[in-house]
Amino acid sequence: MFEKLHNNAGLIFPLIAAGAALAFSGSLDPYLAFVATSWVIFGLLGLSLDVIWGRGGFLSLAQTAFYGLGGYFGAVVAINFAPSLGLSLLWALPSAFVFGALIAAALGYLIFFSRMGELQSTILSYTFTLLLWSVTQTFKIDIGAAVIGGDNGLSNIPGIILGVGEEAKKLKPNAAFACVVFISAVVYFFTRWLMRSNFGKIVDCIRIDIEKTELLGYDIRKFQVLNFAYSGAVAGLAGALFALWANYLNPSIFSVQEALLVPIYVLVGGLGTLAGPFLGALIIGALSFWLGGGAAGGQTTLILGAVLILLVMFLHNGFLGALDNLWRRFLPDPNDAARDAGAVKIDTDVLDQILTEAAKQAGPAKSLSTDEAFKKFGGVIPVNRVSREFTPGKPYSLIGPNGAGKSSFLKTCVGIYRPEGGTIRLDQDDITRTQIFDRVHKGMGVKNQKPQAFGDNTVFDNLWIAAFARTKDKAAADETATRILTMLGMEGQKAVQASALSHGQQQWLDIGMVLCLAPRVVLLDEPAAGMTNEETRELSLLVRTLAKHTTVVVVEHDMEFVRTLEGHVTVLHQGKLFAEGDIDTLRANDAVLDIYLGRGEHV
Amino acid sequence: MELDFLATVLLSSLSSASILLIATLGLAVVYGLMGVINLAHGEFLMVGAYSALTATQIGLPYPLAIPIAVAMTMLIGAIVELLIIRKLYGRLFDTMLATWGLGMVFNQLAVLIFGTVSPGIGMPQWNFQIGDYSLAVYPIAMIFVAAVMLAFVYFLMTHTVYGMKARASIQEPQMAQAIGIDSSRVNTMTFAIGSGLAGFAGAILLPIIPATPSMGLFFAVKGFLTVVVAGPVALTGSAITALGLGGGASVTASFMTSVIGDVFFFLMTAFLLWLYPLGISAKWRRKL
Secondary structure, rough: OOHHHHHOOOHHHHHHHHHHHHHHHHHOOOHHHHHHHHHHHHHHHHHHHHHHHHHOOOOOHHHHHHHHHHHHHHHHHHHHHHHHOHHHHHHHHHHHHHHOOOOHHHHHHHHHHHHOOOHHHHHHHHHHHHHHHHHHHEEEEEOEEEEEEHOOEOOOOOOOOOEOOOOOOOHHHHHHHHHHHHHHHHHHHHHHHHHHHOOOOOOHHHHHHHHHHHOOOOOHHHHHHHHHHHHHHHHHHHHHHHHHEEEEHHHHHHHHHHHHHHHHHHHHHHHOOOHHHHHHHHHHHHHHHHHHOOOHHHHHHHHHHHHHHHHHHHOHHHHHHHHHHHHHHHHHHHHHHHHOOOOOOOOOHHHHHHHHHHHHOOOOOOOEEEEEEEEEEEEEEEEEEEEEEEEOOOOOOEEEOOOHHHHHHHHHHOOOOOOOEEEEEEEEEEEEEEOOOHHHHHHHHHHHOOOOOOOOHHHHHHHHHHHHHHHOOHHHHHHHHHHHHHHOOHHHHHOEEEEHHOOOHHHHHHHHHHHHHHOOEEEEEOOOOOOOOOHHHHHHHHHHHHHHHHHEEEEHHHHHHHHHHHOOOEEEEEEEEEEEOOOHHHHHOHHHHHHOOOOOOOO | OHHHHHHHHHHHHHHHHHHHHHHHHHHHHHHHOOOOOOOOOHHHHHHHHHHHHHHHHHOHHHHHHHHHHHHHHHHHHHHHHHOOOHHHHOOOOHHHHHHHHHHHHHHHHHEEEEEOHHEEEEHOOOOOEOOEEEHHHHHHHHHHHHHHHHHHHHHHHHHHHHHHHHHHHHHHHHHHHHHOOHHHHHHHHHHHHHHHHHHHHHHHOOOOOOOOHHHHHHHHHHHHHHHHHHHOHHHHHHHHHHHHHHHHHHHHHHHHHHHHHHHHHHHHHHHHHOOOOOOOOOOOOOOO
């Protein structure tokens, strides 16, 4: 009962709050209703940041830019249409929504499609706001009846008008409050639905581990731009509501003081909670409303600056985050199940069946070949003109001493490193310059050295998101994920968060995610690390079965494991191909022993 | 005549670029050696300017006011590092938010103490002629100051024990600690030096840019963009970026308005970041 309530807390409590606000809107003091309207609008602005920062993982300091631009644009439209036709909301809101989305999409395209660094992105978004602040001071233009007068601002913005025609009157404060609460509630519930949809799940994965999300085959750039555009749209909408509420806009909407407030709302309420920003705006608004008259009156900026510092340092989860942590203590911990995990038992029949079906859907196995692949970092050359072809049938092992360039070679094949020379082919397809997610589409499945699972998500959700990347269908993804889950013997840990698993279990989960992709070429970097002897035996069986259906390349240090694979072995040394053959021939090879033991002329 | 004009534009653009470099260097040092972006950098500059202004108002000569401004900002910088930055190591964006709040606090405090309008500093104006054009000496002298500042920081980083420890701490933090470098103390020093450089900038630019509480923001946009475009090799990268972008914006501004110069600056940085998403120096081999 309480667990259910906890799961739906984001639905039930906001519903109660919105209902209460609507019920009492009529009996509020009109002045309080007028001021409280702005708190709700600021909450909406905070929500827009929570979508892109709390969920998308990108700290955007351009939210007030979209807010201001949406406000100006919506106001100009409303000024021109509302006096004769009424219905100011109908004109202002959609246009501000679309305008905010377009501006954010343009900025987002620049940031995400160039794969800009995190720091670069945040600073660019901040300076975008500051630039607007300075440009709008002198920006003067008349658009129809609207007069944008630089630092004189834009006045004569109609209020919230619901009626049609010239005689329609603007809403009284109490009705305007109810109207804004209603609109915000609609936006909130839609946002909540969106963030729990498949789109939202992928956005969450991007925040947790952007590289892994791309390795599952998702075009992360598109999701990031879309999410940013939505966040810009919500900010634009809030801006239009603000313009109608204030009847006046000036460039100070782009000011630093204004921009500073948005992360404060989010941090006070709780990052990533969606409802938090509303609570944050309410708390900050109410505090300055009832305490603002005293000695602290004029010093809002000073206090807010100090509040931001304290929040960041001591209360990072915010109000709702702290409440959630408290509540969870009284609920059973789903991660308890991690402790009684059973042993992994690979059933080759089941695996064969899964792989045969995968071959039916995804086509036959592909070969991977490199031709003179070359990668250097400054003076270090981890991949030095390596030409090699990997075909299905038997597993390939890459071995070599530390620093031989094994992982770098794998990363060059995957596209995490861009080679300076040479070509990489998947069958006859030249993929040297292809984006990572596209290589995954073409059939590559990769497990990096460090096991990568989405720590906050459950084991099942991890497998599901991998399966969904290939199937693009909820039911089919459910089925694939369940089968792999059963094969890994992890049904008991279905609802456990991946971060609660042991290192070895995370390895299995990562391998399971790769299998969900039904890859045509499988690259595994040190899959046996952190596994027990029994698990290593099962892994060997898995790799051998896998190699019958697809091309498999394994980087390993565990020589016993390599021996049990009974496949081709390639020795790398200082970025170059050094020797090849089966493991017994190589064991008898003096040169190979030399480089491993650090003796003789080959060192 | 044509040539005189060109020389004038070139000199004044070089001077604007140098002013940008002077204002940015502290930020670049802190970013390059601590990996921290100090969003209150502009406000440190403002604190330096006000310190120098106050010192001259109580009767000290201007050249003496500059070291006072440096000492003042270094002290504040060290305190800020100990109280705030140190608690947030490894949390880049939290550091940014906290220093952002700090900047606002400084800004508001300056409004409270000094008001929003400030008297200028009474300095004689010297001019010199290139053909028909008259140029003020002081801004042109900033080219020289920027060069000296750059040389000073370079010397500090390469020829002092502190500099070697600081570079070791940012390149291999664990190894640095393993050989006994107290990286927190080095970081306090780095942050103090970065703040001191900002204070120096505020003081040395005082005759050109009068002290106002919001003067920091004037530099903020360009300073932050310069550092992120420069990327990991903060010092050399920032010098080159400041020259290219600051100079370019100034040339644009001298033919059109200063707002268009700002827009040009922003668009150019956006374009550069499109080409070099991690900064222009992301793939350089040098480290300083």
